[in-house]
Amino acid sequence: MSQLLESSYGKANVKFLKVKKNPSNPTEQEVLEANVQVLLRGGFDVSYTKADNSPIVPTDTVKNTILVEAKKTDVWPIERFAAHLAKHFSSKYAHVMGVEVNIVQAKWSRFNVNDAPHPHSFKHEGPETRRVFLDYCKRKDKLVVKSSIKDLTVLKSTGSMFYGYNVCDYTTLKPTKDRILSTDVDASWTYSSKALSNFEDVFKQADAGLFDKTYENARKVTLDLFALENSASVQATMYNMSHKILELVPEVENVTYILPNKHYILFNFEWKGIKDNSELFYPSPDPNGLIKSTVGRKESAKL
Numbered sequence: 001m002s003q004l005l006e007s008s009y010g011k012a013n014v015k016f017l018k019v020k021k022n023p024s025n026p027t028e029q030e031v032l033e034a035n036v037q038v039l040l041r042g043g044f045d046v047s048y049t050k051a052d053n054s055p056i057v058p059t060d061t062v063k064n065t066i067l068v069e070a071k072k073t074d075v076w077p078i079e080r081f082a083a084h085l086a087k088h089f090s091s092k093y094a095h096v097m098g099v100e101v102n103i104v105q106a107k108w109s110r111f112n113v114n115d116a117p118h119p120h121s122f123k124h125e126g127p128e129t130r131r132v133f134l135d136y137c138k139r140k141d142k143l144v145v146k147s148s149i150k151d152l153t154v155l156k157s158t159g160s161m162f163y164g165y166n167v168c169d170y171t172t173l174k175p176t177k178d179r180i181l182s183t184d185v186d187a188s189w190t191y192s193s194k195a196l197s198n199f200e201d202v203f204k205q206a207d208a209g210l211f212d213k214t215y216e217n218a219r220k221v222t223l224d225l226f227a228l229e230n231s232a233s234v235q236a237t238m239y240n241m242s243h244k245i246l247e248l249v250p251e252v253e254n255v256t257y258i259l260p261n262k263h264y265i266l267f268n269f270e271w272k273g274i275k276d277n278s279e280l281f282y283p284s285p286d287p288n289g290l291i292k293s294t295v296g297r298k299e300s301a302k303l
């Protein structure tokens with residue numbers, strides 16, 4: 001009568017902070033704080049359909065594995081650790097046919113003391129995170145690696161326009177050549193399967209610095225274009241950002257932005273006899289615009 005169509009299980013919110021000490025100067029350190037989720041797929045159907053627990057690798061074991069492997073192996077960058085975990089679970093258990101790993105890295109930045117970066121003191125940079133989603137399918141031997149920046153909140157007080165849009169009998173919005181633009185950036189980029197065709201490619205590229213370089217490029221492009229462009233719309237600006245990232249990093253196959261348009265609305269003082277209506281805004285918590293796009297390469301330009 002019924003059949004199991006899809007299933008996966010594992011542990012979520014497995015958190016750790018790892019310290020890396022410079023061997024020649026042990027008080028010079030780096031930290032990585034992570035929130036890890038690992039989900040397993042494969043020969044687990046009987047645990048759902050027949051109450052047979054025998055194939056289940058307990059989620060508690062998944063949690064222990066994440067923490068033991070975080071201690072034993074290099075977790076920098078998070079893409080390397082995601083690949084390490086997926087390789088571990090898919091090779092250790094014959095019946096694990098797929099692994100999905102999500103890692104969220106908190107943003108701890110070294111701060112200056114006496115005009116120099118302190119060797120082991122860090123400032124938490126708010127809700128902004130660096131993330132990786134990795135999915136491995138054993139049957140197809142297919143690896144997907146998608147990295148992202150999330151919750152990078154930005155605002156510009158001028159240099160943003162929105163006019164020339166469709167006007168109909170439902171339109172009340174006034175066109176503007178000067179507005180506030182603010183968003184919580186969610187930018188993600190998927191690496192091409194040619195660049196990362198297996199786990200060894202991920203480990204090699206991690207050593208070569210591809211993941212850190214791409215993250216730095218994506219963050220810089222996002223901030224630079226946000227600030228420098230006289231934005232025609234959220235749509236046009238996010239396309240330009242995506243285009244620039246694709247231009248800078250040949251190993252990236254496509255770039256996705258998900259941007260809320262966090263409206264700040266001019267308060268109308270005309271009723272008070274105040275003519276200059278250009279400085280005082282109120283944040284409109286909802287509704288907000290929500291604009292999404294994925295930009296890829298034209299067939300002829302693929303790596």
Ligand SMILES: O=c1[nH]c(=O)c2[nH]c(=O)[nH]c2[nH]1
Nearest residue numbers: 162173232233234235261289
């Ligand atoms: O950049 C924008 N894109 C829109 O699609 C839109 N719609 C809207 O009301 N304001 C804006 N701004």
